[in-house]
Amino acid sequence: MSKSYSERLHRVIPGGAHTYSRGDDQYPANAPDILVSGKGAYVSTADGRTLLDYGMGLRAVTLGYADERINRAAIRGMELGVNLTRASVLSWRRRRRWWRSPAPTW
Secondary structure, three states, X not given: OHHHHHHHHHHHOHHHOOOHXXXXXXXXXXXXXXXXXXXXOEEEEOOOOEEEOOOHHHHOOOOOEXXXXXXXXXXXXXXXXXXXXXXXXXXXXXXXXXXXOOOOOO
16 A cells, blocks of 8 residues: 555655655665654554654654644644734744743833
8 A cells, every 4th residue: 555655656746755854765665655644753654554753753752743732832823823924922922931031011
């Protein structure tokens, strides 16, 4: 099953991936060709296997995949509008929280 996905990927995406580090030539021959989902430190393959993902999706090792807290925060941010033309209150609040800098008095 995975082979057919790999063949289809190569027909529409040169090298089978948009990011070089995800390309076929970056992994051993026995690595899965394509992934379906991830949760925590595990990924699911198109042929139904669940594997420990040693690479953790381009190095997202701190939280793993599909962390519920991050998902909720991301969805809330999307509901407010993403990539606004100007700086947003949400961005300011998050940055202030991360850096623990004092709030402006406006």
